[in-house]
Amino acid sequence: MHGGDIYRNRIDLDFSVNINPLGPPEEVREILREGISLVDRYPDPYHEKLREELAAFFGLHKEEVVPGNGVSELLMALCHALSPRVAMVLSPGFSGYEYALRGVCAHCKILYHTLSEEEDFTLKEDFLLRLKKERPEVLFLADPNNPNGRLIDGGLLKEILKVCEGQETVLVLDESFKPLTVAEKKLSAAYRVKDHKNLIVLRAFTKSFAIPGIRLGYALCRSKLAELIKGHLPEWNLSVLAQVAGEECLKHLDHVEKASELIRREREYLTKGLRNLDLKSYPSDANYILFYSAHENLGEKLIRRGILVRDCADYRSLKEGYYRVAVKKHEENEKLIRTISKIFS
Numbered sequence: 001m002h003g004g005d006i007y008r009n010r011i012d013l014d015f016s017v018n019i020n021p022l023g024p025p026e027e028v029r030e031i032l033r034e035g036i037s038l039v040d041r042y043p044d045p046y047h048e049k050l051r052e053e054l055a056a057f058f059g060l061h062k063e064e065v066v067p068g069n070g071v072s073e074l075l076m077a078l079c080h081a082l083s084p085r086v087a088m089v090l091s092p093g094f095s096g097y098e099y100a101l102r103g104v105c106a107h108c109k110i111l112y113h114t115l116s117e118e119e120d121f122t123l124k125e126d127f128l129l130r131l132k133k134e135r136p137e138v139l140f141l142a143d144p145n146n147p148n149g150r151l152i153d154g155g156l157l158k159e160i161l162k163v164c165e166g167q168e169t170v171l172v173l174d175e176s177f178k179p180l181t182v183a184e185k186k187l188s189a190a191y192r193v194k195d196h197k198n199l200i201v202l203r204a205f206t207k208s209f210a211i212p213g214i215r216l217g218y219a220l221c222r223s224k225l226a227e228l229i230k231g232h233l234p235e236w237n238l239s240v241l242a243q244v245a246g247e248e249c250l251k252h253l254d255h256v257e258k259a260s261e262l263i264r265r266e267r268e269y270l271t272k273g274l275r276n277l278d279l280k281s282y283p284s285d286a287n288y289i290l291f292y293s294a295h296e297n298l299g300e301k302l303i304r305r306g307i308l309v310r311d312c313a314d315y316r317s318l319k320e321g322y323y324r325v326a327v328k329k330h331e332e333n334e335k336l337i338r339t340i341s342k343i344f345s
Contacts, residue, residue, distance in 0.1 A: 012306035013332055015325040018146075018177060018288040020210040020259045021266070021332075028209060031248040038240045045236050050246045054218060057250065058190055063223040066230055067246070069237050071176055071204045071217035075100040077232040078200060078219070082170060084108050084137035088130075090115055090123065092147060092315040094174065097140040111136060114317055120282045121148040121290070128159055135167050142174040143189075144181060147312050147324040149284030154187050161189070164198055170225070171196075176204040176217070179256050180287045182264055193220045200225060207287075208256050209249045216242045263287045267327045273337035277344060287327045294321055301343050307336060 051062040058065075068074035079100040087105075089097045091112040101108050113130055115121040123145065131139065141160070143152045152160075164171040178188050190201045204217040216238065219229060238246075263286075271289060274281040280292040290312065298321075299311045312322040325336065 009303050009308065010306060011303070011308045013328075013335060014308045015328065015332075015336060016308045016310040017212065018286070018324075018326045019207050019212060020180065020256065021262060021287070021326070021328045022255065022259045023210045025209065025249070025252040025255045027252060028211065028245055028248050031244050032214075032241055035241045035244045038244070041240060043236055043238055043240045043243055047238055047243060050238075050243055053247060053250050054220075058193065058220060060194060060220060061223065064193065064221060064226050066219040066221070066226050066233075067238055068217045068219065068233065069242070070206060070215040071174065071202050072096060072100075073215075073233070073237065074202060074217055074219050074229070075172075076104060078172065078229050079138075080104040080232040081228045082138055084170075086111065086134070086136045087138040087140065088113060088134060088136040089140045090142070090145060091317040092121060092312070093140070094142050094146040095315070097172075097174075112316060115145075115148075120150065121145065122150045122283075123152050123156065125156060127156075128163060131160065131163050131169070132167070136169055138170045138172060139164060140172045140174070142176070143187075144177055144284070144286040146177070147288070147310065147315060147318075147322075148282050148290040149177075149286030149288050150282075151181065151183055151187060151285040157187070157189065161196055161199065165196060168198065170198045170200065172200045172202065174202045176202060176207050177286045177288075179203070179208040180260050180263055181285050182260050183285065184260065190220055193222065197222050197224075200229075205246055205249050209245075209252075211245060211249075214239075214242050214245050216246050259287075262329070263327045266330055266333055269330065270325070270327055270333045270337070273333070274340075277337070277340055279340075288324050289327065290322065290324050292322050295344060298340070298343065299323060302339065305339050305343075307339055 047067045051065040054065045055062040086109045088111040091114045200221040206212045271281050274291050282290045310324040312318045313320045
């Protein structure tokens with residue numbers, strides 16, 4: 001189960017998907033309208049221009065950039081390419097890693113490192129001991145983690161990278177939400193890919209530029225890994241519209257920076273509002289917040305009022321009563337708090 005299922009309910013406000021609250025830049029909308037005239041052409045199978053622009057931005061060669069039809073496609077491709085016998089994921093964590101592993105690596109043993117609720121589901125130093133002991137062939141980490149939104153401490157991430165390099169563990173670091181945090185440039189591993197032979201960084205235009213309907217993500221890694229992943233992707237995996245949208249998005253990085261500042265302010269407001277309703281709200285660095293409610297069927301009651309939140313009961317290590325909400329614009333966040341207050345009254 002994922003967020004964004006607005007097709008089976010009448011929804012006015014969707015807090016279940018974590019995308020840029022400002023929506024896409026108007027120039028991206030316009031280029032998509034113009035792109036309709038290109039639908040009678042095949043897209044560039046090599047994504048030449050998009051790869052060149054992404055490579056220049058991150059200080060890489062274009063051979064080290066692999067565009068995909070969303071991060072989901074890239075996860076499937078890299079799992080198929082690496083075909084690990086042992087992989088490790090966090091719990092709770094994004095289910096897409098496990099889904100991809102089980103879909104293409106039936107023989108793979110999946111290890112779960114359980115994050116402590118008492119420590120706000122934050123990755124701690126004890127993880128290094130587990131990593132050294134288990135020596136997985138592939139390690140999946142999200143930075144920030146999903147569903148709780150905590151960034152990995154910079155020093156700890158350096159140690160994880162060091163351990164992975166030393167024991168030949170491929171680290172798949174999902175930074176899909178990283179650009180929407182104020183720590184983007186300071187802590188992102190995307191700018192250090194050239195220094196690590198076993199690192200794959202995943203990113204998504206979907207989240208940063210609010211274009212989930214277009215399906216556009218990319219992997220950054222050394223050329224040897226990149227070629228391996230490309231060999232497990234279909235030809236013409238990006239549409240013409242996805243290609244032109246991505247190229248246009250890269251001209252509007254200020255749009256993402258503006259959104260990250262809005263998210264920082266509104267995350268504080270939303271966290272305070274939830275806590276004022278006696279809901280257990282966990283610290284977050286991202287554009288979403290995890291909280292716990294003992295109130296029965298809160299998610300269903302919100303749906304009846306036209307608001308969709310992400311029910312996290314299906315996350316490993318979580319239970320009924322856990323929810324994740326996106327950080328949106330102030331008036332939308334106000335409506336969420338006001339609606340929950342009415343449900344509780």
